[in-house]
Amino acid sequence: MRDRIVIKWGGGLITDKSLMCTPNLEVLNDLASTVAACVENGFEVILVHGAGSFGHLRSKKWRLNEGYIEGMKRPDDSDCTSQLDAVHRVRSEMLELNQHVCEALESCQLIPHVHPPHTWATNTGPDFSGSLEGFESNSAGTVHVTFGDVVSVEGEKQFGILSGDDLVARIAVELPRVQRLVFAIGGVDGLLRVPPKEATDEDLIERWSPDVAFEGIHESEIDVTGGIGLKASRGALVASHDVDVIMVNGGIRERVMAAMLGEPVRGTIITKKQ
8 A cells, every 4th residue: 555645735826816716827737747756656645725816715705714694795896696606606616726736637647536525524624524535545646636615514604614724634634644744835935934025045944833933924815714824733733643744835846846755855844842
């Protein structure tokens, strides 16, 4: 049985977050080639991707992360008629983004096996409900793929946002033979001691645990999950189960490749609290 690698492609990395439903095809193709290389090196790969401009913008406008809001007025310039309409649109858009992801994988002769969360998961957070049994089978060239999504929630909330970072936490902890979790993020080399616009090469935190302060970008005007802080928190949770966790600049193909193979690379190693 082959060892597993779980990789998270950040939504801001694989899309242009400033433009509705705009993928970054060049980055997608580069990242897909790293998955293919890992498979050729004898690993099973499970891929989770974020939403970026395919989910966050509409979800933020309709406050989908808060659940059902009775009597919510239609936001200005929205092309949806209600929150429930927005839920269906976001799910459709996530499937559209996932299709771009799958096409990139297929161009590298990989076979994506897609698990849309709204079809198998309920509730939100790291303790969301849903069996991971479907991720366990693997044949040559197959890559299991899932993504952040709008899922059903028990009770009055009715629905909510299940973050890709919560998905990777359960997948990396609960599935057997997971050797490492890699966060491929956009625009920065890892966790930083100062805000990204002020950072120099020396401000990278090369080894982080939850008792170490850091600065990061959380684009609260569009982001409906927890930004880089949620990645760090879920990474520490995974690290506490003796799985290697590293965060790297996803825009640099060679770094993603090295991180997935467990080789030394510039980035942030995430550990459990010391």
